[in-house]
Amino acid sequence: xxxxxxxxxxxxxxxxxxxxxxxxxxxxxxxxxxxxxxxxxxxxxxxxxxxxxxxxxxxxxxxxxxxxxxxxxxxxxxxxxxxxxxxxxxxxxxxxxxxxxxxxxxxxxxxxxxxxxxxxxxxxxxxxxxxxxxxxxxxxxxxxxxxxxxxxxxxxxxxxxxxxxxxxxxxxxxxxxxxxxxxxxxxxxxxxxxxxxxxxxxxxxxxxxxxxxxxxxxxxxxxxxxxxxxxxxxxxxxxxxxxxxxxxxxxxxxxxxxxxxxxxxxxxxxxxxxxxxxxxxxxxxxxxxxxxxxxxxxxxxxxxxxxxxxxxxxxxxxxxxxxxxxxxxxxxxxxxxxxxxxxxxxxxxxxxxxxxxxxxxxx
Amino acid sequence: xxxxxxxxxxxxxxxxxxxxxxxxxxxxxxxxxxxxxxxxxxxxxxxxxxxxxxxxxxxxxxxxxxxxxxxxxxxxxxxxxxxxxxxxxxxxxxxxxxxxx
Amino acid sequence: xxxxxxxxxxxxxxxxxxxxxxxxxxxxxxxxxxxxxxxxxxxxxxxxxxxxxxxxxxxxxxxxxxxxxxxxxxxxxxxxxxxxxxxxxxxxxxxxxxxxxxxxxxxxxxxxxxxxxxxxxxxxxxxxxxxxxxxxxxxxxxxxxxxxxxxxxxxxxxxx
Ligand SMILES: Cc1cc2nc3c(=O)[nH]c(=O)nc-3n(C[C@H](O)[C@H](O)[C@H](O)COP(=O)(O)OP(=O)(O)OC[C@H]3O[C@@H](n4cnc5c(N)ncnc54)[C@H](O)[C@@H]3O)c2cc1C
Ligand code: SF4
Ligand code: SF4
Numbered sequence: 001x002x003x004x005x006x007x008x009x010x011x012x013x014x015x016x017x018x019x020x021x022x023x024x025x026x027x028x029x030x031x032x033x034x035x036x037x038x039x040x041x042x043x044x045x046x047x048x049x050x051x052x053x054x055x056x057x058x059x060x061x062x063x064x065x066x067x068x069x070x071x072x073x074x075x076x077x078x079x080x081x082x083x084x085x086x087x088x089x090x091x092x093x094x095x096x097x098x099x100x101x102x103x104x105x106x107x108x109x110x111x112x113x114x115x116x117x118x119x120x121x122x123x124x125x126x127x128x129x130x131x132x133x134x135x136x137x138x139x140x141x142x143x144x145x146x147x148x149x150x151x152x153x154x155x156x157x158x159x160x161x162x163x164x165x166x167x168x169x170x171x172x173x174x175x176x177x178x179x180x181x182x183x184x185x186x187x188x189x190x191x192x193x194x195x196x197x198x199x200x201x202x203x204x205x206x207x208x209x210x211x212x213x214x215x216x217x218x219x220x221x222x223x224x225x226x227x228x229x230x231x232x233x234x235x236x237x238x239x240x241x242x243x244x245x246x247x248x249x250x251x252x253x254x255x256x257x258x259x260x261x262x263x264x265x266x267x268x269x270x271x272x273x274x275x276x277x278x279x280x281x282x283x284x285x286x287x288x289x290x291x292x293x294x295x296x297x298x299x300x301x302x303x304x305x306x307x308x309x310x311x312x313x314x315x316x317x318x319x320x321x322x323x324x325x326x327x328x329x330x331x332x333x334x335x336x337x338x339x340x341x342x343x344x345x346x347x348x349x350x351x352x353x354x355x356x357x358x359x360x361x362x363x
Numbered sequence: 364x365x366x367x368x369x370x371x372x373x374x375x376x377x378x379x380x381x382x383x384x385x386x387x388x389x390x391x392x393x394x395x396x397x398x399x400x401x402x403x404x405x406x407x408x409x410x411x412x413x414x415x416x417x418x419x420x421x422x423x424x425x426x427x428x429x430x431x432x433x434x435x436x437x438x439x440x441x442x443x444x445x446x447x448x449x450x451x452x453x454x455x456x457x458x459x460x461x462x463x464x
Numbered sequence: 465x466x467x468x469x470x471x472x473x474x475x476x477x478x479x480x481x482x483x484x485x486x487x488x489x490x491x492x493x494x495x496x497x498x499x500x501x502x503x504x505x506x507x508x509x510x511x512x513x514x515x516x517x518x519x520x521x522x523x524x525x526x527x528x529x530x531x532x533x534x535x536x537x538x539x540x541x542x543x544x545x546x547x548x549x550x551x552x553x554x555x556x557x558x559x560x561x562x563x564x565x566x567x568x569x570x571x572x573x574x575x576x577x578x579x580x581x582x583x584x585x586x587x588x589x590x591x592x593x594x595x596x597x598x599x600x601x602x603x604x605x606x607x608x609x610x611x612x613x614x615x616x617x618x619x620x621x622x623x624x
Contacts, residue, residue: 053504122422129430132407191467195466198581201581341520344500
């Protein structure tokens with residue numbers, strides 16, 4: 001079995017950022033991703049990002065991915081990359097099991113950073129398994145990565161930032177977005193995104209949900225229904241909409257499975273999207289030398305995923321002997337950046353969630 | 364349906380790749396996954412569910428959810444949303460759990 | 465309104481416009497009504513006319529006197545929440561961000577659209593600018609009748 005100093009699982013913004021700061025300290029890194037290319041969710045995001053300059057604001061997501069990847073490539077003597085490789089096992093004796101080209105490989109590690117991101121949630125309604133009903137990430141992948149339209153007439157379910165942004169991207173690709181449904185009484189995402197959709201003529205229907213999908217072999221109609229103030233369906237408000245695709249954007253939940261397998265202490269925190277690991281201030285889990293960064297530690301944004309990556313990369317490297325002279329200062333800077341990103345009203349949920357997972361022995 | 368013109372992205376012409384789906388010849392392009400090539404051809408029903416034989420299409424497109432399993436070159440349970448398309452592939456809808464030959 | 469439909473109220477919109485006499489020169493109209501973690505409008509303005517401060521969640525504040533109406537912030541804002549406005553005789557002249565194909569052609573007439581997505585007037589396309597710095601967000605200069613100053617927000621192809 002080969003020994004590696006630091007293994008990073010997941011090459012999204014968090015994993016890439018972690019690989020970069022860790023390699024800067026002299027640490028040797030193995031970065032593993034199950035996709036054919038690095039970049040995680042970012043490679044399909046065509047819109048300009050929020051945040052501040054430190055997190056590449058006003059750069060389109062796919063170009064942020066390119067920047068992070070080229071940073072990592074500058075340290076190619078210390079960062080080894082394997083794509084198309086899925087980490088399928090994490091064992092107690094600091095070993096991961098990787099499936100690559102139909103073969104299993106085992107690696108021993110000194111430190112591990114798990115940056116597996118998050119997966120899409122589903123919504124319960126009649127016939128929700130019909131082809132043509134997809135997660136928002138899938139719609140983005142099909143359209144922005146492969147250049148294939150998911151359909152021509154679509155309804156979006158969910159008004160968080162993802163639902164709003166993907167609707168806009170669908171219109172850019174030439175798809176007719178017939179409506180955007182939101183069960184809550186208010187739009188969930190940033191109003192600037194909602195406004196730019198509304199001015200394109202998209203109806204944003206709050207207190208409305210999808211009740212069932214209709215179709216044989218593929219969705220061709222949906223039935224919507226309005227909800228009252230206690231979220232109960234109002235009889236008689238059903239409406240049929242002709243569609244050939246439905247996009248579900250009702251949130252993401254952390255991909256915690258490897259952490260569970262390794263025995264890290266997890267907690268169900270709805271504010272963070274589901275099961276998340278208990279961590280200390282350096283993003284170390286309850287297992288010594290196993291760190292987390294990005295959406296897997298709580299579903300948030302690429303901006304915070306990048307900063308968490310930088311932070312955990314430094315922390316993990318320091319933990320195995322690669323401590324930089326200005327270590328404390330850098331860590332404090334990253335912690336401050338995270339605090340800034342989360343300090344507004346939209347960060348309130350994240351702040352409440354993170355409180356619940358802080359380890360008692362805070363580092 | 365493919366996108367040819369896009370305000371942000373470039374989709375240059377790519378090499379055509381031929382494959383078979385349930386006995387019929389289709390084509391995709393270089394860079395496609397099996398599922399993206401099928402969707403580009405308007406095929407959204409990829410397989411059937413194991414017990415109740417309900418139609419299955421892709422849901423997550425990142426290899427996470429297993430809704431897109433098909434039999435490819437006689438090997439069952441291939442996640443077609445992340446498996447690159449290659450020339451001459453034989454792709455089949457999968458009925459049931461699939462058979463390993 | 466904004467919370468439920470994405471459409472700002474007329475009062476909200478007006479609060480973002482300087483006095484009409486100040487619009488004899490183009491000025492930025494910043495329709496960012498929420499505390500969100502974002503500040504590229506401020507960092508991109510070459511004249512330091514937009515202030516957000518250390519907490520990037522603060523809403524941008526425009527210093528009307530410093531703003532030259534250059535339009536750089538318009539294509540920098542990831543929320544596409546900024547345009548510039550100017551009053552010239554009977555016309556209201558805007559610079560707006562645009563990210564769809566086909567791009568408008570100068571000297572053509574497009575539909576003028578309000579914040580509710582409804583067509584309200586004819587819009588005369590004056591100029592269409594796209595530089596590398598704008599990163600694929602086109603800056604369209606468009607003129608409409610002055611009476612639509614507070615209503616106009618974007619353009620739409622006549623064929624749509
Ligand atoms: C439509 C949409 C719009 C968004 N808009 C914004 C925005 O405007 N601003 C913003 O800041 N954020 C935005 N985000 C959020 C942002 O994309 C995510 O928060 C960010 O990508 C999370 O980064 P990550 O590295 O934690 O995870 P990911 O980007 O999900 O990367 C995880 C990586 O891990 C890999 N992986 C997972 N499991 C394994 C395994 N077992 N073995 C090997 N590899 C594995 C995956 O293949 C993936 O590449 C948006 C997200 C979406 C979907
Ligand atoms: S229009 Fe130009 S000067 Fe005015 S705020 Fe925007 S960038 Fe600054
Ligand atoms: S860049 Fe746009 S969205 Fe961001 S704070 Fe400025 S006006 Fe608001």
